[in-house]
Amino acid sequence: MKAHHLFLALGLVTALAACEKEQPLLPLAMSDDFAPPPAERCGCLPPFALQVRSIASTTAEIAWNTMPEAIQYRVEWSGDHAIAPTVATTEDNQTTLTGLVPGVSYRFRVTSICGSVESEASAPTSFETSKYGIGPVREHTLQTHSSLVAEE
Secondary structure: OHHHHHHHHHHHHHHHHHHHHOOOOOOOOOOHHHOOOHHHHHOOOOOOOOEEEEEOOOOEEEEOOOOOOOOEEEEEEEEOOOOOOEEEEEOOOEEEEOOOOOOOEEEEEEEEEEOOEEOOOOOOEEEEOOOOOOOOEOOOOOOOOOOOOOOO
16 A cells, blocks of 8 residues: 555656656656647646737737747737727737727736647736827836027
């Protein structure tokens, strides 16, 4: 009985190590043909560290971290009063959201697609598009102007 528990514990440690290293650590008796793909072994995990790189009146550039098992990402976004979210897929860990409405608050989230398995959605991230139709907001700078009052 103790040997059985030891074997189960060894199997659990081996499976956890395989998830950490992204390579199956299987007993010699098993061939690689029987190794489950990483997404099934470890789970297909959602992206994190979502960020908005730039915002304009009708577009927003967004990005997130790369997930090692993902072959694609599903991006879902919606504005304040949207009836249904807009959905797109990409192979990159960044994309530009288009067709946005000026001065509206948006939320987006991303899922990893790992073959036939899709992760849970990431935590949502929010941003607001530019209200006045100006170009992308990448940095905030303050400029001062000299007085236009003529000296006598």
